[in-house]
Amino acid sequence: MSGAKNSALPAMAASLLTDSLVLSNVPEVQDILSMGELLMGMGKTGRHEGDHWVLEGSRLHSCEASYELVKKMRASILVLGPLLARYGEVKVAYPGGCNIGARPVDLHIEGLKKMGAKIDVEHGTIHATARRLQGTEIHFDKVTVTGTENLLMAATLAQGTTVINNAAREPEVTDLVRLLKKMGARIGGEGSDTLVVEGVESLGPAEHRIIPDRIEGGTFFVLGALCADELVVRNLEPLHLKSLLSKAGEAGVSFTQEADLIRVKRCLSLKPLDLETQPYPGFPTDMQAQFMVLLTQAEGRSLIRETIFPGRYHHVDELLRLGASLKKRENGEVMVSGPTPLSGAEVTATDLRASACLVIAGLLASGVSVVNDIHHLERGYERLVDKIRSVGGDVGYLL
Numbered sequence: 001m002s003g004a005k006n007s008a009l010p011a012m013a014a015s016l017l018t019d020s021l022v023l024s025n026v027p028e029v030q031d032i033l034s035m036g037e038l039l040m041g042m043g044k045t046g047r048h049e050g051d052h053w054v055l056e057g058s059r060l061h062s063c064e065a066s067y068e069l070v071k072k073m074r075a076s077i078l079v080l081g082p083l084l085a086r087y088g089e090v091k092v093a094y095p096g097g098c099n100i101g102a103r104p105v106d107l108h109i110e111g112l113k114k115m116g117a118k119i120d121v122e123h124g125t126i127h128a129t130a131r132r133l134q135g136t137e138i139h140f141d142k143v144t145v146t147g148t149e150n151l152l153m154a155a156t157l158a159q160g161t162t163v164i165n166n167a168a169r170e171p172e173v174t175d176l177v178r179l180l181k182k183m184g185a186r187i188g189g190e191g192s193d194t195l196v197v198e199g200v201e202s203l204g205p206a207e208h209r210i211i212p213d214r215i216e217g218g219t220f221f222v223l224g225a226l227c228a229d230e231l232v233v234r235n236l237e238p239l240h241l242k243s244l245l246s247k248a249g250e251a252g253v254s255f256t257q258e259a260d261l262i263r264v265k266r267c268l269s270l271k272p273l274d275l276e277t278q279p280y281p282g283f284p285t286d287m288q289a290q291f292m293v294l295l296t297q298a299e300g301r302s303l304i305r306e307t308i309f310p311g312r313y314h315h316v317d318e319l320l321r322l323g324a325s326l327k328k329r330e331n332g333e334v335m336v337s338g339p340t341p342l343s344g345a346e347v348t349a350t351d352l353r354a355s356a357c358l359v360i361a362g363l364l365a366s367g368v369s370v371v372n373d374i375h376h377l378e379r380g381y382e383r384l385v386d387k388i389r390s391v392g393g394d395v396g397y398l399l
């Protein structure tokens with residue numbers, strides 16, 4: 001597995017807090033290049049080779065993230081906290097929606113306002129200024145991953161102590177805490193839902209290795225549980241996949257795990273189950289589409305409830321084209337009946353994880369499937385086609 005995109009993105013944004021940052025195990029995916037483009041457009045000097053990135057510089061000539069960049073990558077919002085904390089001003093286009101539904105940033109803005117930032121949102125742009133952010137107690141009404149990351153980065157250079165309650169506990173947030181502490185930040189509560197940050201005057205250089213991508217790992221795990229004699233998924237932290245592995249065990253999937261790998265084999269009789277996505281350590285929303293494919297082969301009826309992004313069901317219509325038996329219910333649940341043999345068809349990807357689910361379904365289906373709009377895949381999966389071919393999957397690009 002490659003490094004985690006959703007850990008590398010905040011880590012790259014954290015380069016705004018210091019003069020020199022060296023990152024390794026950074027995945028070579030489009031979102032990372034977009035973040036690099038954003039940072040260098042502001043004045044950071046950056047270079048990268050393979051999975052290594054070096055981001056340097058202290059003087060910026062712009063503190064603006066343009067709409068075309070934010071439209072391409074929502075994670076651009078992660079420059080809000082660090083730029084405010086170190087440079088006292090930032091302009092970020094208000095992120096639009098995306099294919100998994102509305103993506104508000106009100107919690108980011110409210111938190112920064114509580115720290116003393118002056119924030120105007122007009123003509124589609126968030127314009128924030130702050131002489132010096134003040135430490136304060138913040139309580140997130142909803143668990144927000146990038147909201148936690150933004151406030152965390154902002155608090156590292158604030159005057160005084162900031163307490164973030166109901167903080168996200170995703171491994172990517174903990175990875176950012178570890179990076180910031182290497183830079184000299186004073187942070188307590190690592191891995192818990194309460195982070196305490198004691199502001200310092202400045203942060204120093206750091207080197208950091210990004211954690212493995214647990215969602216890429218989960219994606220291959222599901223592929224193995226459906227199609228492999230035995231698949232070994234290497235370079236991942238099984239601990240980061242506890243909720244997925246526990247649900248897979250409930251469905252009857254047999255697998256073994258070691259320190260940095262999981263062995264999984266095709267399960268011939270899958271049991272149905274009910275699934276609800278939750279913030280970490282609950283079942284990840286980024287694995288909902290992939291797990292839905294698995295449940296199409298379970299013997300009986302399963303119920304899936306997406307609680308993080310209620311609109312995250314665009315893959316359902318595409319899976320129906322492959323012969324899956326799915327039913328969207330009024331209350332936002334999807335009923336999956338199985339086992340249903342899937343047959344190849346032409347389908348269209350709508351978002352990053354839906355694309356991966358369609359590739360898995362195409363490999364499982366009899367006959368040939370064509371997945372269109374796979375630019376979504378390239379945003380967040382490094383060399384997915386090569387990796388699948390390396391274990392015998394019959395997949396290739398239609399040029």
Ligand code: EPZ
Pocket residue numbers: 006009075102103104105106107108109142143144145146147285286307308309352353380
């Ligand atoms: C992060 O998005 C990830 N992206 C997403 O991964 C992931 O699906 C999501 O967390 C949930 O785990 C990155 O880390 C770059 P949230 P984020 O803020 O931070 C609501 C992928 O596939 N909310 O945790 O944008 C929001 O609408 C991507 O790699 C507010 O209401 O998600 C959602 O319902 C897709 N107000 C819930 O909170 C806010 O100010 C969780 O969103 C912020 C969020």
